[in-house]
Amino acid sequence: MKIAPSILSADFGRLNDEIKAICDGGCDYVHVDVMDGHFVPNHTIGPVVVGAVAKVATKPLDIHLMVQNNTFFVDLFAPFKPEFISFHIEEEKHPHRLIQKIRGLGIKPAIVLNPHTPPESIEFLLEDLDMVLLMSVNPGFGGQKFISSVIEKAKRLKAMIEKKGLNTLIEVDGGVNDKNVKELENAGVDIVVAGNYVFSNPSYKKAISSLK
Numbered sequence: 223m224k225i226a227p228s229i230l231s232a233d234f235g236r237l238n239d240e241i242k243a244i245c246d247g248g249c250d251y252v253h254v255d256v257m258d259g260h261f262v263p264n265h266t267i268g269p270v271v272v273g274a275v276a277k278v279a280t281k282p283l284d285i286h287l288m289v290q291n292n293t294f295f296v297d298l299f300a301p302f303k304p305e306f307i308s309f310h311i312e313e314e315k316h317p318h319r320l321i322q323k324i325r326g327l328g329i330k331p332a333i334v335l336n337p338h339t340p341p342e343s344i345e346f347l348l349e350d351l352d353m354v355l356l357m358s359v360n361p362g363f364g365g366q367k368f369i370s371s372v373i374e375k376a377k378r379l380k381a382m383i384e385k386k387g388l389n390t391l392i393e394v395d396g397g398v399n400d401k402n403v404k405e406l407e408n409a410g411v412d413i414v415v416a417g418n419y420v421f422s423n424p425s426y427k428k429a430i431s432s433l434k
Contacts, residue, residue, distance in 0.1 A: 223411075223414060224414075225248070225251075225416060225420075225433050225434060226250060226251035226252070226414070226415045226416075227244045227249050227252065227416055227420040227421065228254075228415050228416065228417030229241065229253065229254060229275065229417075231417030231418050231421040232421055237271070237275070237278075240421070241275055242278060242280075243426050244430070245279055247425075247426040247429075247430050248427060248430045248434070250281060250282075250413070251281055251283070251306075252275065252281050253395070253415045253417075254267070254283055254284065254304070255286050256272075256295060256299070257288045257289065257361075258288070258290060258291075260289070260290045261288050261361075269301075272285070272299060276303070282304065282305035282306075283306075284304060284306045284308075284413075284415075285304045285306065285307045285308070286308050286415075287307065287309045287334075289309075289313070290313060292313060292314055296320065296327070300324075300329060303328070303329070304329060305329070305330055306330045306352065307324050307331065307332065308332035308333060308334045308353065308355045309332075309334060310334045310335075311335060311339060311343060317344075317347055318347065318350065321347065322350075325350075330352035331351055332351060332352060332354060332391075332393070333347060333351055334355040334357060334395075335355070335357065335375075336357050336360065337357050337358065337359070337371070337372065340375075340378075341354070341356075342382075348383060348388055348390055349388065351390050352391065353391040353392070353413075354390060354392055354393070355393040355415075356375055356379070356394050356395070357395055358396035358397055359396030359397050368396060368397030368402055369397070370402075372396075372406075373405055373406065376392055376406065376409035376410055376411050380409065380410030391412040392411045392412050393411070393414070394411050394414050395414075398414045398415065399419045400419070400432045400433060416429070416430075420433075
């Protein structure tokens with residue numbers, strides 16, 4: 223299992239140290255939640271902070287856009303060369319066009335599905351994606367309770383990916399901990415995002431290791 227700690231749960235007063243600690247602790251990606259206060263009722267970080275994170279991180283960035291006007295935000299964050307930029311299908315009228323734009327910038331495109339959005343909604347986009355991010359909480363806030371129906375959803379998505387003979391990764395974000403990570407792995411999930419679970423643990427290395 224690959225681990226992408228969400229810096230939304232980090233101590234922003236000592237962000238440099240927090241980023242170094244998760245990277246040294248064995249994480250695989252640094253997950254960056256970008257919220258605009260419109261698509262979700264919260265506002266998080268912009269390019270100044272993400273630029274600082276990119277300078278310190280020794281692991282690739284995984285940028286999750288929870289925004290309106292996705293194209294604007296892709297242009298804003300592309301210069302930091304993340305490995306993934308993911309956007310919500312619920313907010314994008316022309317997903318094919320945006321996927322092509324992200325890939326043209328040398329970044330792996332990913333789509334995010336809210337808890338209520340079925341995997342079938344992206345059946346004809348799967349060939350063009352490197353990853354699908356399944357939300358296991360409603361987006362907008364950290365520390366929410368895991369929505370268990372994502373297990374069945376991941377299984378359905380995995381079956382779709384395998385039927386098409388693709389290598390598209392599945393990521394799950396929200397309420398992930400050492401109690402549900404095995405079930406997610408069994409459902410075919412490749413990467414888990416963990417904010418509270420990692421950053422509330424006295425040892426980030428132990429928390430990451432327990433999820434792996």
